[in-house]
Amino acid sequence: MLSALFQIVFIQLVMPIVFLLALLYEKDNSKFEWIFKMLATVMIIGWVFQTGRWDWVSYYIRYILILLFFICLYFSWKNVKELPLYIKQTRKQKINMSIYAFLLIVFGFFNGSALTGYSTQQQEIELAFPLKDGTYYVGQGGSHTQLNYHNAYEPQQFAMDIVKLNKFSVRATGFYPKELEKYAIYGDMLYSPCEGEVLKSRNHLPDMTPPEMDEDHPEGNYVAISCDDKNAVVYIAHMQQGSVKVVEGDSVKKLEPIGLVGNSGNTSEPHLHIHAEINGVGIPIQFNGEFFIRNNLIR
Structure with missing residues (x-):
């Protein structure tokens, strides 16, 4: 039961909300930084949407999560649209971008793996x-x-x-x-x-x-x-x-x-x-x- 509780509460609900809030409120110095953070958030939301067990919390919450993403995307873009495309980064900014790049790669791989499970080459x-x-x-x-x-x-x-x-x-x-x-x-x-x-x-x-x-x-x-x-x-x-x-x-x-x-x-x-x-x-x-x-x- 504890593993199910962790999966449903933390992975499916808490983790996506944390990244949505980061997309909305975390300060960016350039559009380049924002793009990395946005793409990592897309991969995380997409993976949770595909692989989560939504029958535990209500099936339609997965669609509410997508709606929240687009709302956060809209307001976060309003916050960064006047920023330059790229500026020289500090050490802290490089570390932050490296984390988002890592998450983008990992959850991009997870999403790709999940997508291969949508069909089969074998005869049904x-x-x-x-x-x-x-x-x-x-x-x-x-x-x-x-x-x-x-x-x-x-x-x-x-x-x-x-x-x-x-x-x-x-x-x-x-x-x-x-x-x-x-x-x-x-x-x-x-x-x-x-x-x-x-x-x-x-x-x-x-x-x-x-x-x-x-x-x-x-x-x-x-x-x-x-x-x-x-x-x-x-x-x-x-x-x-x-x-x-x-x-x-x-x-x-x-x-x-x-x-x-x-x-x-x-x-x-x-x-x-x-x-x-x-x-x-x-x-x-x-x-x-x-x-x-x-x-x-x-x-």
Whole structure:
């Protein structure tokens, strides 16, 4: 929980605000200095916008952050537009510019890496989205670890973790509640993403109380379906105890109910985990012809 608190509060909120205030109020001696500071701020805001987990604080705050940037940009430009383009710098000014240049390079690299995760060169398989009746948020998704930590593990490299947003555009009532019912997705019906045969299923494991995890059973309660026309096995994990409706050997139709979203297994909070494999290697999936990445919404 402490790492999540640090990421959300400091990296996503405090750090961008600090650089916006510096852009607005820090004294510049030339346009050249201002340009370095402005570009570094662009890279930081862009990276946080792309890779932040905005379901924790309200999805639309990421757009407010962009609006604040343009407001600060406008007023900061008014402050420097009469300054010379370049003047000889003092030692202190050189150090200050070196810091901004370093940040520009580092966060420019981070942004470029994140952008590579927006698509994939591999052939995706089309699946039916296994949830209905809500606004769903992709917390992990994409083809780079900047957007999807699963990408580091070959069998799950294109896995997706999905939560549901409530009326305030956050995933839960409270920052990190222990009560499972406070998570908007908990108990939602899950539907088969394809037609096929159930290869494996599990139904007896308890739902964990956040932030407790069951590391001995990573999938928790789950269903593995061999999709008839995809040559792939699709895994749906972390299902609610006692809710799984299918067993090994069952045939399922596309969008047939198969169980409920839970919080069993090695999971930090209720969510849908879904990934597809061919011969033990993860393959990209798409819904309605779209490859989804972190911060995408599915309605």
